[in-house]
Amino acid sequence: MSPPPEDSAADSTGPPDRQTLRLLEKQLTTDQLVAATQFDPNTHEPRLLTATLDTDRYPDTIADARVDIRWFTTGDFSIHYVETRRENTHWECRWDRHPNTHNTRLHFHEPPTGTEVSNYDLASLHPLDVYSTVFKAIERRIETLW
Numbered sequence: 001m002s003p004p005p006e007d008s009a010a011d012s013t014g015p016p017d018r019q020t021l022r023l024l025e026k027q028l029t030t031d032q033l034v035a036a037t038q039f040d041p042n043t044h045e046p047r048l049l050t051a052t053l054d055t056d057r058y059p060d061t062i063a064d065a066r067v068d069i070r071w072f073t074t075g076d077f078s079i080h081y082v083e084t085r086r087e088n089t090h091w092e093c094r095w096d097r098h099p100n101t102h103n104t105r106l107h108f109h110e111p112p113t114g115t116e117v118s119n120y121d122l123a124s125l126h127p128l129d130v131y132s133t134v135f136k137a138i139e140r141r142i143e144t145l146w
Helices: 018-029 127-145
Strands: 034-040 048-053 062-071 077-085 090-097 106-109 117-119
Touching: 018 034, 018 048, 018 062, 018 127, 062 127, 077 127, 090 127
Parallel strands: none
Antiparallel strands: 034 048, 048 062, 062 077, 077 090, 090 106, 106 117
């Protein structure tokens, strides 16, 4: 699966929602699971927000874990969770909302590879509610690793 889809003119879901990315970054900095956050390309024109997760919360078999967040002014989004194991393999999944031909607008790329896609339903599309849903799923995932 690899990184979340890049913004492109042909299939863009709109420009990045910088205000929402900054709101989510503030929330991430208060989350005990998050070790660091970073905007790409920079804090003035963010298109991607990456949260590096605290690997002390994971077993030693996990070398790195991160969440990549893209949010658009249309309310579309992509939240990509990736674990990198010591042997350099990945376990990943992604919550997406965007126009597409493969599933409903709101869908989930199933772990461990993110290649299988299923329709998904959320009670609320407010960014903080989506954040809460995703991080609860990540916490459950961490519990299964132990």
